[in-house]
Amino acid sequence: MDFDLSPEQLAVQELAAKLLADRSTPDALRSLEASDTDRFDRQLWHAMAEAGLLALAVPEEHGGAGLGILELCLLLCEVGRRTAAVPALATLALGALPVALHGDEAQRARLLPGVAAGETLLSAALVEPHGEPTDPQLTARADGDGWILDGVRTNVPAGLLADVVLVPARTDEGPAVFLVETSARGVARVRQETTSGVPEALVELSGVHVGPSDRLGSATGGAAVLRSVVDHATVAAVAVMAGVAAEAVRLTGEYTTARQQFGRSIASFQAVTQRAADAYVDCQAIELTMLQAAWRLGPGLPADREVATAKYWAAAGGQRAVHAAQHLHGGMGVDRDYPLHRYFLLAKQLELFLGGATRQLLRLGAILADEGPVR
Numbered sequence: 001m002d003f004d005l006s007p008e009q010l011a012v013q014e015l016a017a018k019l020l021a022d023r024s025t026p027d028a029l030r031s032l033e034a035s036d037t038d039r040f041d042r043q044l045w046h047a048m049a050e051a052g053l054l055a056l057a058v059p060e061e062h063g064g065a066g067l068g069i070l071e072l073c074l075l076l077c078e079v080g081r082r083t084a085a086v087p088a089l090a091t092l093a094l095g096a097l098p099v100a101l102h103g104d105e106a107q108r109a110r111l112l113p114g115v116a117a118g119e120t121l122l123s124a125a126l127v128e129p130h131g132e133p134t135d136p137q138l139t140a141r142a143d144g145d146g147w148i149l150d151g152v153r154t155n156v157p158a159g160l161l162a163d164v165v166l167v168p169a170r171t172d173e174g175p176a177v178f179l180v181e182t183s184a185r186g187v188a189r190v191r192q193e194t195t196s197g198v199p200e201a202l203v204e205l206s207g208v209h210v211g212p213s214d215r216l217g218s219a220t221g222g223a224a225v226l227r228s229v230v231d232h233a234t235v236a237a238v239a240v241m242a243g244v245a246a247e248a249v250r251l252t253g254e255y256t257t258a259r260q261q262f263g264r265s266i267a268s269f270q271a272v273t274q275r276a277a278d279a280y281v282d283c284q285a286i287e288l289t290m291l292q293a294a295w296r297l298g299p300g301l302p303a304d305r306e307v308a309t310a311k312y313w314a315a316a317g318g319q320r321a322v323h324a325a326q327h328l329h330g331g332m333g334v335d336r337d338y339p340l341h342r343y344f345l346l347a348k349q350l351e352l353f354l355g356g357a358t359r360q361l362l363r364l365g366a367i368l369a370d371e372g373p374v375r
Contacts (some may be wrong), residue, residue: 003323005074011069012056016078019051020044024082026339032085039198040161041085048086049118057097058210060272062112064100069232070219070294072097073239077287080243085198085343087121087158094157095122098166098177098229102217112166122167125153125203126233126354133168133230133354134223138205138271140169141174146217147171149178149186149208159201166208167205167228176222180205181213196346209250232297234354236289239351241314243300248325248343252276256328272328279324282317289313304367312360315351322347 005013023044032041048054058064065071072092079088096115099122114120126133129152138151140350149169156165159182167180180372182189186208189201217225253276254265266272289310298304324332324346333340351357 009059009071009074013074014223015051015076016053016075017030018080019047020082020084023086027174029085029342033197039085040087044084046118049116054092054118055116057092057100058112058116059100059108059346062108063116064112064314066299069097069235070298072105073236073290073294076236076239077205077243078325080240081247083346087161089236090158090162091115091121094124094233095164095166097215097232098124099356101228102225103308106213112234115193119156121162122164123158123162124229125156126168126230127153127155129154134175134226136168136170136175138167138169140171140178142172143209146209146211147178149180149205149210151205153203155192156201156203159203160199165203166229170224173219174223175226175227177212177216177272179216180208180210184208195349220282230354231303234307234311235290235293235297237350238286238310241318241347242290244343244347245318245321248340249276249279249283251340252325252328255332262337275324275328279321282337285313286317305364308360308363312357313356315357315360318347319351369372
């Protein structure tokens with residue numbers, strides 16, 4: 001079996017790498033951070049739309065390329081590699097991909113062409129403050145043929161920018177996912193500052209009415225839809241971490257090679273070499289487990305173990321990699337004029353998104369106890 005990326009996937013990777021390297025430079029990020037409190041590079045976003053990158057996972061009949069989670073992860077890896085100031089994870093993976101996978105034709109036609117054109121921003125409110133994202137505490141009570149939503153969701157990526165947010169809620173029939181317009185009556189958004197400096201939103205829903213056309217998926221399949229949304233979002237976040245960690249280690253190799261001490265490059269010191277090598281191994285593990293999970297999710301194969309494994313490596317290995325990069329840079333690692341700090345801060349945020357290493361080990365333990373070591 002050939003495990004290499006296809007020519008089409010390699011083309012996506014190459015295009016994303018070139019565009020983001022040209023547009024999301026340290027100087028461009030520094031200028032944006034000084035001038036835009038939303039940390040949203042709108043010019044880059046529109047350039048990505050013009051290049052067709054925002055339409056990767058949008059069906060062809062709605063102006064997209066009709067690709068899937070694996071190709072989207074290749075794009076998100078490059079977004080992480082450049083710490084690009086665009087809501088790609090939120091709009092493409094948390095919003096557009098679930099609509100493409102589980103939405104009906106009317107929902108797709110309503111949202112996806114705007115995403116492909118760079119005009120519509122989406123997100124999903126998946127973070128549960130006190131529990132598992134697949135067990136929502138926000139409530140949806142029946143109201144005629146629709147529902148009334150009440151509750152609070154925290155740390156919604158791009159929540160201040162999104163036009164529509166996917167909101168999981170608890171109904172009498174079980175979990176369900178609803179499409180909620182942020183301009184709807186009863187929706188309030190509060191700015192939340194984050195580790196990376198990119199703001200998120202606390203979203204308060206107070207008596208928000210949604211109709212039958214706003215429910216994602218069938219009336220009886222809400223739990224499966226929510227599990228799918230969370231799994232795809234988790235692997236997409238791992239893809240961003242793969243790019244973040246890999247570039248942090250690449251910067252470290254470049255820096256330690258050039259840095260001289262005692263008349264020679266510090267990259268030749270055994271302790272430095274060993275630390276960098278361990279970080280490189282962690283980066284490879286993050287990327288490979290992410291690709292394995294995405295490969296299984298794409299055609300709908302069971303992927304519970306693979307998703308948890310990938311997120312574990314992203315959380316644990318990602319932190320080891322960026323800490324090694326920070327330490328091997330010495331004082332340069334904390335210089336905010338040098339790009340490494342962006343990778344360290346974003347990695348911390350990604351580590352905890354949808355559960356850190358401990359939660360993934362608990363999930364893997366439950367799977368092993370239930371199914372045994374071999375599927």
